[in-house]
Amino acid sequence: MNQYQKLNQSYINGKWIDGAEDTVIELHNPYNMDVLANVKIASLEQVNEAFNGSKEAQKDWGKNAALRKKVMTNAIKYFKDHKDDIMEILTLESGSTAIKANLEFDLTAGVMEEALTLVDHIGKFEEKTSIIPDKMNENYRLPKGVISSIAPFNFPLYLSMRTIAPALALGNAVVHKADLQCGLVSGSAIAKAFEEAGIPSGVFQSLLTTPDVTGDAMFNHEAANLVSFTGSTSVGRRIGKVAGEQLKDVSLELGGNAPFCVMSDADIDKAVDAAVFGKYLHQGQICMMTNRFIVHKDVYDEFTEKFVARSKEVKHGDPRDPDVIVGPLINEEQMEKSLTHIQKAKDAGYDMLLEGEQIGNILTPTVIGNIDNDSDLLKTEMFSPIALIVKGSSDEDIIAKANDTQFGLSSAIFSKDEDKAREYALELNFGMTHINDQPVNDEPTAMFGGMGQSGIGRFGSPYIIDEFTEGKWISVQKRAREFPF
Template sequence: MNQYQELNKSYINGVWVDGQESTQQNMVNPYNNDVLAKVNIASFDQLNEAFEGAKEAQSSWGQDAELRKKVMTNALSYFKENKEALIEMLTLESGSTQVKANLELDLTIGLMEESIKMVDEIGKFEEKPSIIPNKVNENYRLPKGVISSIAPFNFPLYLSMRTIAPALALGNTVVHKADIQCGLISGSAIAKAYEEAGIPSGVFQSILTTPEIIGDGMFNHKDANLVSFTGSTPVGRQIGKVAGEQLKEVALELGGNGPFCVLQDADIDQAVNAAIFGKHLHQGQICMAINRIIVHEDVYDAFAEKFVAKAKELKYGDPRDPDVVVGPLINEKQVERAQDIINKAKEAGFDMLLEGERIGNILTPTVIGNVDNDSEVAQSELFSPVALITKASSDSEVIEKANATQYGLSSSIFSNDEEKAREYALELAFGMTHINDQPVNDEPTALFGGMRQSGIGRFGSPYVIDEFTEGKWISVQKEFRDYPF
């Protein structure tokens, strides 16, 4: 048994506690439906207790840079020392393949290393010139306060820590709610790391609960100063509406419909290699994953043929097998949603270049060609190993079709003309565009975030510092002023 299967409790004010609700949640392995653990769901009263404890603990935590650095360094060591158990839990609970689980943990460790550098941002100041004689202006960064962190199921460890690590480094306290489907790796494992690291009571709270129990509690609680959410655009709109009424700040990373643009002069073999990875990593359950492949008509046939041939070769099955590329979707509902999209594509008359097979919660790769870019199928976020290929008559039409979506998270362009690709990249209404690469990229120091309906705010260092701190201006008058009255 993995060590984290025994941590089936919420972590509130430094104590592991059972949820007070009568409801119990089975934590299930999506590959074989084995029950990994049973969790008692935390109540609304326990959520209040977590926020109250976080508010009480924030001031002393925010004022002690030495303690913050010590705790964060210890937590980083914990992640490195328990790497194998963390990777196994990612596989067991989220269906991550070995490639994806290792990638996720490496990203998490890199993020934690970068976050430690942020500790000293609190308390130091930047001096600015003044137009008033003998005055000195000082710009400070102060902790935001209590940050409400809500994480998804797809990259459960990394997308939790992307908020938690910099928030704690910058002197905030955190109330964190994992997606209950991945509550062990996304909540309990993180709480254990910080507990072992010596974090004070109340600074980090992990609550295992569901929206049905707490409603809007994570984003309308009076003690939450900022809401950091990664998930669907409809939920993000609801968070924005509720938080906006309270003038509460938000950092939202929402849905995506990432285009993979193949221009006329692209290296087709390399484009296919990149597209296979960017479409099938974690079964396509990534907001940055390729959603639409838009190909210049002159190279469409060659691309489609090679893409299908390579997709047929992808090994599927038990994600514990290091050779497996396609593991299970997170649950039966996601499989049925993917099958519904495939059926709609058939009804629309699109080309079924490769039809996948359902095996439990596994859906083997599906490739659909000549897809109408304006169709319901193309405008849906797929979150599955279903690839859509669309034809364009020119390079400019490739870009035009790429932009024809409400989303604007990540995108990519393949071309042998780097300058042309860069010009097109600036035209793409997406927060991130990758030239001659696929769109699933993240780095600790990169400017990460979306445009349009894909979110508000930016992650990555130093950009996240602005999100998770308050600006404070202090001026010092060195010599007394003469006033006009």
Template sequence: NIEGKINKIYRLPLGVISSISPFNFPMNLSMRTIAPAIALGNSVVHKPDIQTALSGGTIIAKAFEHAGLPAGVLNVMLTDLKEIGDGMLTNPIPKLISFTGSTAVGRHIGEIAGRNFKRMALELGGNNPFAVLSDADVDRAVDAAIFGKFIHQGQICMIINRIIVHQDVYDEFVEKFTARVKQLPYGDQTDPKTVVGPLINEHQIEKALEIIEQAKADGIELAVEGKRAGNVLTPHVFVGADNNSKIAQTELFAPIATIIKASSDQEAIDMANDTEYGLSSAVFTSDLEKGEKFALQIDSGMTHVNDQSVNDSPNIAFGGNKASGVGRFGNPWVVEEFTVTKWISIQKQYRKYPF
């Protein structure tokens, strides 16, 4: 220590943050960047998905304007990506790019940000495993899997993508899971009883149907075959899939379930890790100590023991590993992302130097 020196650490605003949000949960996934960024002293340039521009942008801007936020602190642009191009990424003024969306776009953002020494907060795609171990309560595991696979028609980055089941409980799980799937009500999303509603657009429907047809062509057994009804795709369930199959290694943003058999609990965890993604995950077991041990072995930003993979909270570290993202949202972790650390030392008495 240097005599007479006081050290202080400050966290200062970055300045301007570029924010880009997706169509699913547009208000929540916009506000989780906008609110903390402004609270920490930054201004924001925000672009919501044009398909959900009102709830992801216009309403938020109007609310902040009504609250008295000074003009220019929050700037919302309603534009198509083809029109704006990489403008929000290459502009030298923003110091951080906050993006929620696909891994492919995230890689593109990463390349630009790296060249320009910009920070990133990226929450990208997922291939989230739901591992049912040999001692799991099958009924409760089925309850969790039904919710974690089909909530919001599967259009969630944290949705269960692969259901990996120990061979000892595999048959029971498949029987009970498929029986429940066949009973799920679908159709008009304004009906509170509806579980499976429409996908966002025609492109997403066509993409899901291509995945289904490819899995059929690959010889994967279809235990529940759904149908298309307008923009509603009713649930499909594939069983006995190989963890390395295309359907198992593809992010399924649709009500399509893939069930995989594991010969041991450790193999279930190994298969859970056998993906380029690492966003969310889940482990079902009657032994909570074992569950936590296995949870730590899964290379993902978030793992839930005896729950499904779709969980969020404002006071936890939300984010992914590997190709699922960079950085963490949630308080206090977002403070690290949206500020810069500054060291100031104050020499209160004369310092003697050696020369």
């Protein structure tokens, strides 16, 4: 048994405790539906206890840079020392293949190491000369306070730590709620790492609970100064509404509808290489994942023929097999949604270039071509290994079609003309565009975030500093000032 299967409790105010609700939820392996753990879910009262504890604990934590460095350094070491167990629970709980689990672990370690560089930004000031004689201005960055962190199931470890690590380094306390489907790796493993690292009681809280119990408590508790959420746009709107009424800050990474633009002069072989990775990594369950391939008519046939051939070669099966690329979808509901999308494409008469097969909770790669740009399918985030291909009449038409969405997270352009591609990239209404690469990219020092309905705020260092801190201006009058009255 993986060690984290035993950590089936919430971590509240420095103690591992069972949830106070009577409800017990089974956590399953999505590949074979084995029960990994049984969790008694935390109650609303326990959620409130966590926030109240964090509000008190944050005061000293935010003032102690030496302790923050020590804890963050120890936590990084813990993760590296326990890499094998962490990778295994990623596979068991979220269906991560070996490639995806390695990628997620490396991203997590990277964001933690970068967070360590942020510790000294708190409490230090930048001097600015004043326009008033004999005055000196000092600009400070102070902790935001308590940050409410709400994570998704798809990259459960990284998308949790992307908020938690910089938040803690910058002197905040964090109340974290994992998606319970991946509560062991997204909540318990992180809590254990910080417990072993010596974090003070209350500074980090991990809640294993459900939205049915918490309601709006994760984003309307008076102690929460900022809500950091990664997930669906519909939930993000709800968070924005509730938090906005209380004038709370939010950092939201929401849905995506990433276009992969194959221009008339693209290197098709290289585009196909990128397309296969950018569609099938983690079964397509990534917000940045390619949702629409928009291909110039002159290279459409070549691209689709080669992409379908490569898609047929993608190995599916048990994610514990290191050669497997496509493992299970997260749950049966996601499978049903995916099969419904395929049936809609059939009913509409689109080209079934490669029809996937359901094998248990695995859907093998599916490729659908010649989709009308006004199809509802192209407005829907597939979150599965279903590739949708649209034909563009010109390079300009490709960009116009790519922008025909309310979402604006990530995007990609393939072209041999880098200068022209850069011009097109600036025209794309997406927070991130990758030239001659696929859209699934994230780096600790890159500006990460979306436009439109894909979110608010930016991750990455140093941009996260503005999100997770408060600015304060202190001025010092060195010599008595003369006033006009």
